[in-house]
Amino acid sequence: MDNPKKGTSRRDFLKTSGIAAGALVGGGVIGGLVGYNTKGGNGKLKGGQSGDPASKHEMQTRGLMFFQNPEEFNVLSQATERLFPEDELGPGAIGLGVPYFIDNQLAGNYGSNAKEYMQGPFFAGEATQGYQSRLTRAEIFRQGIALMDQEANKRFDKNFTDIEGGQMDEILTDFQKNKIDMKGVSSEFFFKLLRQATLEGAYADPIYNGNANMEGWKMKGFPGHQMAYINVIEDEKFQVIEPKSISSMQH
Template structure:
């Protein structure tokens, strides 16, 4: 699956650890642009939909579903993003970083409605460099894609849920989507996989104020300092400074 896209001789985590994957390129654009949440939100909402917090991080109040109404859909999404960015010896995976909640909140907002994009016809298949030329809203694409992942799991494994399969079985289903071998309405399954993968990475590396990158652990794996106010006192130093990251949330307190 994603292994074909990794630099030769490097594991995915080594690639991240070496800092070769530019954080700035992951968090740009409209995906995280629409939703800031007040830190005074009632933390009791975090389990109102039957969800479970992943630890005792400072943004547990963010862990309440806003888009996915069915817990089954959310569990499939969670299992899929964890396979795209799994936990290992270097650091936490997508679930521990609250990536499923990040995606859920983005789908509930303007990004899910493609609000900042031209969405009138005609809709024709474009070049690869033009991206998805589809009338399908992202929220509808994710709902369809997640349910097709579950459908593929049940069809291939005697009715088993996707989130109950082994990691290898889960990967095999995602590989079918990546290869475009699953029939979808409005976009190809490979386009959906690309959308899911990019959203996962943005959830890992975006500022925690948007619901992902819990405890700034995604940044810590890259030694990224976050939203520091200034570097004037160290900018001319030759040695590397390992700094505690700062979230946008801290600038508003």
């Protein structure tokens, strides 16, 4: 975790740039996260350290629906933590359960593109165009994760989960800058999918297995899903409201 007294953390970047406003609660896409860590720490944080047998076992066994290979899931976990790191404000992607959110989404319609037109012809799309690949998101994520591990072994002779945080950032930045060759899709597009899914997992309703304990909302001061605001709507004071999940409305 970046030391808040030394340099600038990536979460500071979100705060000071204005990107961390309420728009992100809806899972918007933002840029410039990777590489903003001026410390280059190793990114293996509490609750998700690859060297912690207990946490690693928990990561591998807690309700996975898509990933059958624990190593794939661990690569995904460390990559999301680099995009949304734990710091003095609260938990990062691993602590928020973002990897489980992505795993569950890949196992469903999101991963299979079940509700989207997926017939040819297929051409390389412009940056302003939407989904253009013949591959499903599940196939893109699986290929991207494998390539992250391959790049780590090629560059540093280690698995992705064993390299330093700055080295992870180097690889992720090359995906972002479209410097990694992928089949059927650009690495830039994979990076955008990964980044967007990470943010959505951090701020989605906990009913989808991310945003654990609504900590993502609490960091934003977002109230979640309230039945009504009639008791405070005319009060001019800023209201601090304990967030509620959709699940609380089902009782």
